[in-house]
Every structure is written in structure tokens, then in C-alpha cells.
Amino acid sequence: MLVNGKWMAKWDPVQAKDEKGGFVRQVSSFRNWITTDGTPGPTGQAGFKAEPGRYHLYVALICPWASRTLMARKLKGLEDAITLSIVEPELTDQGWRFADSADPVNSATYMHEIYTRADPLVSGRATVPVLWDKQTATIVSNESADILRMLNSGFGPLASGPDLYPADLRPEIDALNDAIYPTLNNGVYRAGFATTQIAYEEAFNDVFTTLDSLEHRLSDGRKWLHGDRFTETDIRAFVTLIRFDAAYHGLFKCNLRRLTDYPSLWAYTARIHALPGMAETVNIDHIKRGYYSIRALNPNGIVPLGPELDWPSA
Numbered sequence: 001m002l003v004n005g006k007w008m009a010k011w012d013p014v015q016a017k018d019e020k021g022g023f024v025r026q027v028s029s030f031r032n033w034i035t036t037d038g039t040p041g042p043t044g045q046a047g048f049k050a051e052p053g054r055y056h057l058y059v060a061l062i063c064p065w066a067s068r069t070l071m072a073r074k075l076k077g078l079e080d081a082i083t084l085s086i087v088e089p090e091l092t093d094q095g096w097r098f099a100d101s102a103d104p105v106n107s108a109t110y111m112h113e114i115y116t117r118a119d120p121l122v123s124g125r126a127t128v129p130v131l132w133d134k135q136t137a138t139i140v141s142n143e144s145a146d147i148l149r150m151l152n153s154g155f156g157p158l159a160s161g162p163d164l165y166p167a168d169l170r171p172e173i174d175a176l177n178d179a180i181y182p183t184l185n186n187g188v189y190r191a192g193f194a195t196t197q198i199a200y201e202e203a204f205n206d207v208f209t210t211l212d213s214l215e216h217r218l219s220d221g222r223k224w225l226h227g228d229r230f231t232e233t234d235i236r237a238f239v240t241l242i243r244f245d246a247a248y249h250g251l252f253k254c255n256l257r258r259l260t261d262y263p264s265l266w267a268y269t270a271r272i273h274a275l276p277g278m279a280e281t282v283n284i285d286h287i288k289r290g291y292y293s294i295r296a297l298n299p300n301g302i303v304p305l306g307p308e309l310d311w312p313s314a
Contacts, residue, residue, distance in 0.1 A: 001124070001125060002112055002115060002116065002122055002123050002124055002125070002126060003123050004121050004122075004123055005116045005119070005120045005121045005122055005123075007094055007110075007112055010093040010094075013193055013294055013296055013297075018199075020196060020198055020199045020202070029119075029122065029124055029142065030044075030118065030130075030139040030140065030141050030142045030143070031043040031044045031141055031143055031146060032044030032045055032048055032139075032140045032141055033048060033140070033141070033146065033150050033154060034048045034049070034050050034055065034131070034140060034150045034154040034155065035048065035049065035050065035150075035154050036049070036050050036154065036155070036156035037049060038050075041146075041150065041154070042146075043146070044141075047136070048133060048140050050154055050155040050156055050158055051135075052080070052081045052158055053081065053083070053134075054133060054134055054135050055081075055082045055083075055131055055132065055133060055134065055140065056082065056083045056084070056085065056105045056131075056132040056134055057069060057070075057073060057082050057083070057084050057085070057129060057130070057131055057132070057147075058084075058085050058087070058103075058111065058114060058128055058129060058130040058131075058132065059084065059085070059086055059087070059128050059129050060086065060087045060089070060096055060128045060286075060290065061086060061089065061281075061282075061283040061286035061287065061290075062089050062283075062286050062287045062289070062290025062291060063128050063129075063290075064185065064239035064240055064243060065127075065128070065129060065144035065239075066128040066129040066144065067239045067281055067282070068129075068144045068145075068147075068148050068232075068235050068236065068239055069129045069131070069144055069147045069148055069151065070084075070129075070281045071235050071238070071239070071278060071281050072147075072148050072151040072152060072164065072232075072235065073151060074276075074277035074278065074280065074281060075161045075162060075164070075275075075277070076151050076152060076155070076159040076160060076161045076164075077159060077160040077161050078151060078155060078158065078159055081155065081158045081159075082131075082151075083104075083105070085098065085102055085103050085104070085105065086102065087102070087111060087128065088102075089283075089285075089286040089287075089289040089290035089293070090289055090290060090293035091290065091293050091294060092110075094110045094112060095110060095111055095112055095125070095126050096110065096111035096112075096126065096128060097109060097110050097111070098110070098111075105132060105134060106132075110126070111126040111127075111128065111130070112126035114126070114130055114132065114139070115130075115139070117137065117138075118132075118137075118138045118139040119138075119139075127142055128142075129142065129144050129147055130142045131147050131150075148164070148232055148235065149164075149165060149232070152164040152165050152232065153165065162229070162230055164230070164231050164232040164235070165231065165232055166229065166231070169226055169229065169231060172226055173226065173231055173232060173233050176225060176226070176233050177232070177233055177236060179210070180210055180214070180233075180236065180237060181236070182206070183206035183207065183209065183210040184206070184207055184210040184211065184214075184237070184240055185236060185239075185240050187203050187206045187207040187210065188203075188207055188240060188243075188244070188248040188252050188254055189252070190202075190203035190206070191203035191204050191207060191248075191252050191253055191254050192248065192251060192252030192253065192254075192297065193296075193297075200253065204253070204254060204256070207248075207254050208254075208256050208257065211257070211259075211262060211265065214237065214265055215262045215263075215264050215265050218264035218265060218267075218268050219264045223271065224268075225237060230272075230275075234272060238269060238272045238273075238278075241259055241265060241268075241269045242269060242272075242273065242282055242287075243287055243291075244258070244259040245258045245259050245260060245307050245309070246284055246287050246288055246291075246307065246309070247287055247288065247291040247292075250304065251291050251292060251294075251297055251298060252297075258307075284309065288303050288304065289303055292304070
């Protein structure tokens with residue numbers, strides 16, 4: 001935890017709780033946008049122009065929020081335009097750590113050093129993803145939803161691939177995003193980090209109500225959540241689904257059913273995993289090692305050997 005730019009205490013997954021003892025996620029602190037001409041985006045300051053090689057993405061392979069941006073970088077063909085650093089999977093007392101030479105841009109050892117270089121008086125958790133501007137030596141954004149959209153549309157001709165947020169589907173995309181974020185994407189965290197029984201049960205019920213709803217939605221034979229077009233909603237769903245049996249079912253106590261118990265959802269997850277480049281964004285070993293390194297939930301640090309993920313035909 002950073003307080004006025006100083007690391008003050010051991011990393012703790014729960015920084016805030018509501019009145020019921022439920023997990024409250026930290027609000028992102030850097031909200032600038034990259035645009036094709038450097039003009040301001042929906043939030044933040046101007047000056048962040050899309051240019052090849054100017055930006056660097058920091059991610060953790062265990063983190064679903066970071067994996068959203070990693071998937072978009074692949075799908076939009078921006079690997080050459082945006083360089084990449086990946087932190088080690090295990091969470092340390094100082095949060096995310098880089099292996100030797102894993103941060104060629106800032107030569108940092110811990111992710112919190114990136115934050116203090118952008119703002120020497122910053123307070124809060126040092127989260128991933130982070131989109132860094134090499135030119136001005138600052139953080140553009142640490143909000144995954146914003147980064148996902150700027151990778152989709154902010155890089156103009158530097159990008160290719162599908163439009164992940166097409167204009168005609170935006171109302172439908174926004175509505176489904178708003179439905180699955182609190183109940184599934186963040187719902188598994190609300191269950192795993194709940195500090196009271198009532199908070200846990202509310203989150204648990206939200207998770208499985210949403211999984212049941214998505215299973216029903218896909219049972220009509222549609223390929224993607226919005227029909228025949230792959231969108232950012234599919235990315236948002238996938239990053240949680242791919243981690244479900246490996247981490248959330250056991251460690252986060254979301255154990256009513258496994259993802260493999262949902263035929264349509266399991267096949268849907270396999271279809272996304274089989275898309276070009278998407279398997280490269282998933283590392284089940286990192287996911288298990290990372291989640292099971294959370295001492296508050298797993299004091300002995302034992303990483304389970306399973307589960308076996310026998311992908312169905314995509």
C-alpha cells in the first residue's frame with residue numbers, strides 16, 4: 001500500500017470493506033486516453049498521441065483485468081506498436097514484482113515503483129494493467145476498461161483486427177458489461193475476499209445467477225454473447241471464465257458448480273481460447289501460482305495440482 005508515495009505496509013488484498021463486510025475494489029487513479037491526434041479522450045488530459053513504440057504495457061498473467069488488455073493488444077495487432085512487461089505471478093509483501101531485467105523501460109523491481117515515478121505522492125494499491133508513456137515518463141491509464149477501448153479505437157491505422165466496440169452494438173454491449181461486472185467479474189472477488197458470511201453468500205449467489213444466465217444466453221447456438229460478432233463483452237467474460245475452475249472454484253469458494261458443468265459456457269470459453277493468439281494470453285500455471293500465493297486466503301502457499309482442463313472441440 002502506497003501512502004503519499006511511500007510503501008507503508010505488507011500487500012493486502014482487501015483495502016476497503018462495505019458495511020456488510022464486503023470487498024470494495026479500489027478506483028483507478030490514472031484515467032488519461034491515447035487518441036490518434038493526441039486530443040483529450042473521455043477523461044484526463046491531452047497530449048497522448050498514438051505513435052508506434054511510444055507506449056509500454058505492464059501486465060500480470062494471473063490478473064483478469066490485465067488480461068483484458070493483453071487480449072486486445074493481440075486482437076488489434078498492436079504487439080509491435082506497444083511493448084510489454086510481465087510481472088512475476090506470486091504476490092509479494094510489496095505487491096507485484098519483476099524478475100531480473102523484466103522491466104526494460106524503468107528498471108523497476110516492484111510495480112509500486114512505476115506508480116511513484118508517475119506521481120511521487122501517489123496513494124493506494126499499485127495495480128495492473130498500467131499503460132505507460134515512455135515519452136513523458138508517466139502513466140497514461142491504470143483502468144483496464146479504458147485501456148481496452150483505447151486499444152480498440154485510439155491507435156487508428158496502427159491497429160487492425162475486429163472492432164470490439166461497434167457503434168450499432170454499443171447500447172447492448174454497455175448493458176451486458178454493466179450486468180456481468182459486479183456479479184461475475186468482480187463477483188468472484190467479492191466472494192473470495194468477503195469478511196462476513198452474509199457478504200460471501202450475496203456474492204456467491206450473484207456469481208451463479210450470472211453464470212446460469214450466460215449459459216441460457218448461449219444455449220440458443222449463438223457463437224458469441226452478442227451473436228456473430230466478437231466484442232469487448234466476450235473479452236470481459238472470458239478472462240473470468242478461464243480462471244474459474246483453476247482458482248475461483250476452490251480458493252474463492254465459488255464451488256456450487258464448475259465451469260465444466262456448463263456445456264455452452266465451456267464450449268464458448270474453448271472457442272475464445274482457440275482464436276489466434278488468445279492461448280498466448282493465458283498461463284494456467286501463472287494463474288494458480290498467483291492466486292494461491294495470496295497468504296490471506298492460503299497461508300501455507302500450497303498450489304493445487306489440478307484441475308485438468310480438457311478443452312472441448314472449439
